[in-house]
Amino acid sequence: MTQTDQTQVPTAPETTISPEELAAFRAYQARIQRDQRDKELRDTYAQLVDDEIDAATDMLTQLSTDMATIKETVMSNFRSVIDMKTETLGLSKPQGQYTHTFTNSDSTRRITIGNYTIDSYRDTVEDGIKLVTTYIQSLARDQDSQALVKAVMQLLSRNSKGQIKASRVLQLRKIAEEVGDPQFARGVQIIQDSYQPEISRSFVRLEVKDPSTQTWTIVPLNISNL
Structure with missing residues (x-):
């Protein structure tokens, strides 16, 4: 070994x-x-x-x-x-x-076609606002006139885009007719004449009438409404 x-x-x-x-x-x-x-x-x-x-x-x-x-x-x-x-x-x-509504003969269907608008004004609106505010501020003497001043100034307030709502101008026109002052009326007229709405987008709306309730129902054309 x-x-x-x-x-x-x-x-x-x-x-x-x-x-x-x-x-x-x-x-x-x-x-x-x-x-x-x-x-x-x-x-x-x-x-x-x-x-x-x-x-x-x-x-x-x-x-x-x-x-x-x-x-x-x-x-x-x-x-x-x-x-x-x-x-x-x-x-x-x-x-x-900007909006047109059409209803069929038996009043069971109707279609509305139109355009959404954005309130807008020409520069002359400022002249009308100045006339209205100058007149209305001169009235702040008693409780009634102060209430009128407050109401008118609220109607002249602007939205986030710096524009006056068209519906408020119509209310101003009604107040001007009730007051009857030429300066006030002229200022409101200038504001109205300055109105130049901008068309934003078009729309189509379809409504059908429920035969059992006779009420109109909007047919959803937006996926979020379905």
């Missing part, structure tokens, strides 16, 4: 794992598996959202296109009717009518 053959190879000492270490290892494995499942769920959720957004975008884009086309078709079809109403029947307001 050679010297090499007589050499014994040392063996590694046996390693023992405590119950605590085994439990910790198993908890670690469980956490890894849970994290992997959570990641897979998040990936699945993200893909589901992407798929539904793509599908909804296609449908809603087509709906928007169809609604715009139908709206333009309806308004175009009614232009000749509006022209007849304006030119032949003379039913349009002299200063321009």
Whole structure:
């Protein structure tokens, strides 16, 4: 036997794992598996959202296109009717009518076509306001006149865009007629003549009458109203 053959190879000492270490290892494995499942769920959720957004975008884009086309078709079809109403029947307001309502013969359906407007005035409105305020402030002598001053000044107050609401000008006209003062009336007239509304966007509204209640119901044409 050679010297090499007589050499014994040392063996590694046996390693023992405590119950605590085994439990910790198993908890670690469980956490890894849970994290992997959570990641897979998040990936699945993200893909589901992407798929539904793509599908909804296609449908809603087509709906928007169809609604715009139908709206333009309806308004175009009614232009000749509006022209007849304006030119032949003379039913349009002299200063321009922005809304037209049409009802069928048996009064079961009606369509309103018009334009939303934004109150706006020419620069001359300031001259009218000055005439009105100069006159009205000269009246602040007793309790009654002070109440009138307060009411008129409220009607002359401006909105967030710096404009006077058209409906308030009509109330001013009524007050001016009751007061009967030429300066006051002239100032209100200048304000009215300065009115130059801006058309913002057009609309179509469809209403049908419920035969059981005889009440008109608006047919939703806005997806948020469905």
